[in-house]
Amino acid sequence: MTKRVLFTGGGSAGHVSVNVALIPRFKEKDWTISYIGSHNGIEKDMITTQFPDVPYHGIASGKLRRYFSVKNFTDPFRVLAGVMQAYRVLKKEKPNVIFSKGGFVSVPVLLAAKMAKIPVAIHESDVTPGLANKLAIPFATKIYTTFKETLQFMPKDRSTCAGAIIREELFTGSRKVGEELTNLHASKPVLLIMGGSLGAQGINKVVRDSLDSLLEHFSVIHLCGKGNIIQTDKEGYVQYEFVSTELPHLLEMTDLVVSRAGSNSIFEFLALKKPMLLIPLSKESSRGDQILNANAFVQQGFALKLEEQDLSQECFLTTVRQLRDQQWTMVEKMEEAPPSYTIDQMTDEIALLSRSNGN
Known part of the structure; x- marks a missing residue:
């Protein structure tokens, strides 16, 4: 039947x-x-x-x-x-x-x-x-x-x-394929930035204002949203409007993530053991669900949080440095998370x- x-x-x-x-x-x-x-x-x-x-x-x-x-x-x-x-x-x-x-x-x-x-x-x-x-x-x-x-x-x-x-294809990424896609082969850790299509402008601006400082320590993959790519020749900086089949490969080569706090995305990062800095949509832009999602992950030791109203260049760079310093503690916490x-x-x-x- x-x-x-x-x-x-x-x-x-x-x-x-x-x-x-x-x-x-x-x-x-x-x-x-x-x-x-x-x-x-x-x-x-x-x-x-x-x-x-x-x-x-x-x-x-x-x-x-x-x-x-x-x-x-x-x-x-x-x-x-x-x-x-x-x-x-x-x-x-x-x-x-x-x-x-x-x-x-x-x-x-x-x-x-x-x-x-x-x-x-x-x-x-x-x-x-x-x-x-x-x-x-x-x-x-x-x-x-x-x-x-x-x-x-x-x-x-x-x-x-x-x-x-979790989508099963996210576990099938290849670092080698990711490096071929991005042409990033340096020994620096990779920082993946995902602003999302809704409300990405603030994240895009602070990332680009901070780019010279970021590139001293990281290779940067920036998913900046449709129509938001800028002209630049900075070495170690790769931009995409959005990705689909490429995402598993980019995640495989990623060490740290900066992202909004949508539930599906942050649980995917958790499943892949990617320490994250979460910048949730403000209550003015949403019902506040991303703030609660981010708070739950911070309390469990999986992430750091930066409120949108605090999204200055100084605060952003300081929090990214904290993320880098705490990444292995976060990975240990993630290993303990219930499946x-x-x-x-x-x-x-x-x-x-x-x-x-x-x-």
Whole structure:
């Protein structure tokens, strides 16, 4: 009998990346796979590009804003329309189980799943659940968290800390390939800087203002975001707008990381034992989830943190030096971290959930 799984989640790459990691394993196990996302979100590009054989269904979705907007009055009707569209998809695809990574597009899907009596698993990345997952939790059969601290916000009888689901290809990097890609062969340690596409300008500026000092001690790989590459001939400094298949090789040759504090990224650095300096998005630019993520990693000894309002050249260079001095202590702490679920373990959990409802 054919087993069917439907994935949902979108709005940001973080709400899709775990799905992208899990889909290949379900394909290997001969499950029939489908996806529900928004009509024009990043999830559509990621899923249809990487898995053109997976049916993608776009539905209407709204967004609950924490500020006044006329759309706050119209979006509930979009959510209602999305519920009915999702329900029709569920009746057509007949999934045995649904896996949701979050984002507002997942809310109507989980409401429809409740109506259709289909078991649902949710994975929450951040220390505190996002608004979409808060709305979806009552309709979830099982909730998996990345941080153990998140369990205090979840129903105890349905929640488990699974950790981060790490893309397996990140463990396949080659230092030699990385050196060929970057042309960095010096004996200096490699500092990888990942500003992210959202709010990267502050990080880009302080890095470039500090570049001469950094290059005295490091080779620098800078992922600076689309349209942010500058003209320079400084030796030991390599820029990329973004990378995809190159990333495992760049990480393999990396000694230290400077990054935002998105949950998926920082757990990938943890899994690869890369000491990190985290510069979380401020509360003015987000709901503050990255600050909580960074605080949790600092408390466990995996990272240092620099608040965005303190992002001066002097503070940045001082903290990078501290990171270099503390890197081996951090690696020791990382070695002691409890392991996250593997791709196989998470796949088995979802499969087991499909059977819990008699499917």
